[in-house]
Structures are given as structure tokens and as C-alpha cells.
Amino acid sequence: EVQVVESGGGLVQPGGSLRLACAASGFTFRTSWMHWVRQAPGEGLEWVANISPGGDGEYYVDSVKGRFTISRDNAKNSVSLQMNSLRTEDTGVYYCFTDAGYWGQGTLVTVSP
Amino acid sequence: QTVVTQEPSLTVSPGGTVTLTCASSTGAVTSGHWPKWFQQKPGQPPRALIYTATNKHAWTPARFSGSLLGGKAALTLSGVQPEDEAEYYCLLHYDTAWVFGGGTKLTVL
Numbered sequence: 001e002v003q004v005v006e007s008g009g010g011l012v013q014p015g016g017s018l019r020l021a022c023a024a025s026g027f028t029f030r031t032s033w034m035h036w037v038r039q040a041p042g043e044g045l046e047w048v049a050n051i052s053p054g055g056d057g058e059y060y061v062d063s064v065k066g067r068f069t070i071s072r073d074n075a076k077n078s079v080s081l082q083m084n085s086l087r088t089e090d091t092g093v094y095y096c097f098t099d100a101g102y103w104g105q106g107t108l109v110t111v112s113p
Numbered sequence: 114q115t116v117v118t119q120e121p122s123l124t125v126s127p128g129g130t131v132t133l134t135c136a137s138s139t140g141a142v143t144s145g146h147w148p149k150w151f152q153q154k155p156g157q158p159p160r161a162l163i164y165t166a167t168n169k170h171a172w173t174p175a176r177f178s179g180s181l182l183g184g185k186a187a188l189t190l191s192g193v194q195p196e197d198e199a200e201y202y203c204l205l206h207y208d209t210a211w212v213f214g215g216g217t218k219l220t221v222l
Binding site: 047061099102104 | 114153159160170200202204209210211212214215216
């Protein structure tokens with residue numbers, strides 16, 4: 001059975017940091033591109049970042065460049081999103097998904113004073 | 114800034130056929146944009162339906178099909194069911210980034 005499970009969300013003040021994690025199982029993780037996507041309350045989906053299967057390629061939406069870092073550990077079938085200098089507009093549900101089509105349930109990040 | 118445009122809303126009758134489209138501000142959408150389609154129902158995460166414009170995932174119902182049509186990516190639902198009422202998003206690849214469309218709210222009425 002395929003499982004994709006995000007964790008690490010929570011409430012943080014503007015300027016703070018959070019580290020999201022995504023644990024995957026049931027598919028060939030080490031050959032999969034992995035993505036982070038977010039959804040602000042009541043809004044549409046926004047692609048945030050992705051990472052190549054070997055971890056040597058990382059790509060970001062312009063609004064998070066220099067603040068967010070995506071990484072992966074193929075030995076642990078996990079991908080992370082380190083989020084620094086958080087802003088109120090970063091608030092939303094963060095989802096992890098793979099090019100194979102598997103999505104997690106999401107983790108809520110709230111950036112508020 | 115690249116913009117991906119979808120119809121904000123569409124209405125279809127049960128059993129009918131509807132086509133949702135996905136346009137790019139940079140020009141024609143091609144297979145090189147690796148178009149993907151997702152369905153999202155309220156309170157749920159998105160569900161992948163189509164990848165690389167026309168390919169279905171193992172769980173994608175047969176009534177969903179993807180294509181490239183008139184310079185756009187398209188998602189056609191044939192024999193629409195009440196449970197198809199949802200928000201639909203396309204996703205396109207641009208060099209080093211991906212961009213979602215704004216979504217189409219499909220009402221089955």
C-alpha cells in the first residue's frame with residue numbers, strides 16, 4: 001500500500017522557521033521526483049518546490065527562493081522542506097506529492113503574529 | 114510571470130460531456146509542458162488524474178481523458194457522474210518550475 005505522510009506543520013510567528021517532512025512508502029521512492037505544493041485557505045494550489053530523484057536538482061517558485069530549501073534522504077524514503085524567514089502569506093496546507101501521482105493528506109502551516 | 118488559465122467554472126448535466134481547458138500565457142501548450150490534471154473535492158487533498166497530457170493513472174476512471182486541443186491542454190469528462198463535482202487543476206512544466214492553473218469549479222446539475 002502506498003503511503004505519503006506529511007508532518008511538521010504548526011503555528012509560527014513571521015520571521016520564524018519550520019521544517020516539514022514527508023515520509024513515503026509503497027513505491028520506488030529513489031526514482032521519483034518529489035514536489036511540495038501549498039494551498040492557502042480558500043485558494044487554489046500553488047507549486048512550491050521539487051527535487052530530482054538523486055537530489056542533485058532543486059527548483060523553487062520565485063516567492064520562496066532563498067528562504068525555503070528542499071532536500072531528500074533516499075535511504076529513509078523521505079523528503080523535507082526547510083522554511084525560513086516565514087511570512088504571513090506562506091500560510092496554508094502543504095502537500096507532498098510524487099510524479100507517480102501519490103499525494104499526502106497535507107500539513108497546516110500558520111504564520112501569524 | 115507565467116500564467117496558466119483555466120475556466121473559473123463550468124456546469125454540466127449528469128450523463129453529459131464537458132471539456133476543461135488549460136492555456137499558457139507563453140503560447141501553445143505542448144507535450145513538453147508535461148501537462149497534469151488533478152481533481153480536488155472539499156476537505157480532501159488533490160487526486161492525480163492525468164499525466165503527460167494524455168496518460169491515466171491506474172485509478173483514473175475511464176470517463177476521464179486528457180488531450181492537447183487547439184494549443185491548450187484539455188480534460189474531457191464523458192458520461193459525467195454526480196461524484197465528479199469538484200475543483201479541477203492543471204499543472205504545467207516550464208524549464209525549471211511548475212505552474213498550476215487557477216482551477217475550474219465543475220458543477221454537476
